[in-house]
Amino acid sequence: MDFSKQRLGQLIVVSGPSGTGKTTLARKVCDRGEAVFSVSCTTRAPRPGEVDGKDYFFLTEEDFLARVERGELFEYARVHGRLYGTLKSYVYENLQRGVDVIMDIDVQGAMQVRACEDDLVKRCLLEIFVMPPSLDELRNRLSGRATEDAAAFELRMQNAAAEMEHWRKYGYVLVSGTREDDARRFDAILEAGRMRTSLW
Amino acid sequence: MDFSKQRLGQLIVVSGPSGTGKTTLARKVCDRGEAVFSVSCTTRAPRPGEVDGKDYFFLTEEDFLARVERGELFEYARVHGRLYGTLKSYVYENLQRGVDVIMDIDVQGAMQVRACEDDLVKRCLLEIFVMPPSLDELRNRLSGRATEDAAAFELRMQNAAAEMEHWRKYGYVLVSGTREDDARRFDAILEAGRMRTSLW
Numbered sequence: 001m002d003f004s005k006q007r008l009g010q011l012i013v014v015s016g017p018s019g020t021g022k023t024t025l026a027r028k029v030c031d032r033g034e035a036v037f038s039v040s041c042t043t044r045a046p047r048p049g050e051v052d053g054k055d056y057f058f059l060t061e062e063d064f065l066a067r068v069e070r071g072e073l074f075e076y077a078r079v080h081g082r083l084y085g086t087l088k089s090y091v092y093e094n095l096q097r098g099v100d101v102i103m104d105i106d107v108q109g110a111m112q113v114r115a116c117e118d119d120l121v122k123r124c125l126l127e128i129f130v131m132p133p134s135l136d137e138l139r140n141r142l143s144g145r146a147t148e149d150a151a152a153f154e155l156r157m158q159n160a161a162a163e164m165e166h167w168r169k170y171g172y173v174l175v176s177g178t179r180e181d182d183a184r185r186f187d188a189i190l191e192a193g194r195m196r197t198s199l200w
Numbered sequence: 201m202d203f204s205k206q207r208l209g210q211l212i213v214v215s216g217p218s219g220t221g222k223t224t225l226a227r228k229v230c231d232r233g234e235a236v237f238s239v240s241c242t243t244r245a246p247r248p249g250e251v252d253g254k255d256y257f258f259l260t261e262e263d264f265l266a267r268v269e270r271g272e273l274f275e276y277a278r279v280h281g282r283l284y285g286t287l288k289s290y291v292y293e294n295l296q297r298g299v300d301v302i303m304d305i306d307v308q309g310a311m312q313v314r315a316c317e318d319d320l321v322k323r324c325l326l327e328i329f330v331m332p333p334s335l336d337e338l339r340n341r342l343s344g345r346a347t348e349d350a351a352a353f354e355l356r357m358q359n360a361a362a363e364m365e366h367w368r369k370y371g372y373v374l375v376s377g378t379r380e381d382d383a384r385r386f387d388a389i390l391e392a393g394r395m396r397t398s399l400w
Contacts, residue, residue, distance in 0.1 A: 131203065197368050
């Protein structure tokens, strides 16, 4: 066995309610060049400045649905009438080049990725649920930033509580504490993950 | 889910040829109080200064074999006529109190632990193979310390090569580099391991 031989990248799925800082954690790793964010595909029109293949892969509804039919997507969902999803091709090319790919997705999307039977996914998958220390603490963190009305806020809290029920399905749970400690522990999960024998 | 509730400890199995520094890595973790070494049991007589329950659990041959019969041992082997092994009770009590236990054992012992069907072991097991960067490099590292003759040295190299064939059966492989880097990566595996959802 030659360990200098390229190992596979990791498919890092990060979920958790907003307010836990999960996106910030993921972004820091990408900013350091240690992983790339997964680029989603969508049927919505590009907004000014958005670049095809960087912000999104922009697809027609017909093309999107044909790809779903052919099993080319990991996961997808319709939101406000538009389709959003993740193309396997983008993810697999990176994994095969040894590049870690981060998917910042909700528990429904994660469930679809987890259900994928492809050998590459089974070998590379690393699932992290970022958990607020408690619902009360999440309430504190979210109330500071919210510019929404009370009803919308309560709905967000209910959604968070519902998401949090799914933590056990993930391989790892990171219970959020201080920002520094969270970053250190997130990095430890990724660094350890790169030494998994399944990646060779 | 209350995450302040005691999680289980990890059963950390460390294998790899001598000369990779695996025992030093494990000892540092124990010295910091983050894990305890598994205490083996044996039928050999205590040497001067050895304490029962600390250095070994000293058992009679009859008692040892009766315990094997009752399934109380994870793994055991006869070496130079004496029996050596690991009692489940010692390991399980620590895991249930949330204390990580390190077993520094060879690939045969690890295979026996891996074969254990107990739910607690399945949930807590963390297997690390510490790998020399190459056989040539291992030869360099071992030749410096050896006070043995050439034939004994070659036998040790052959055993190392045979052990190294088993790396894929472990969850993690740490390819040894510098001492500092090895320690950092070993700690990352342990720290990440403590966030595995299976421990709750």
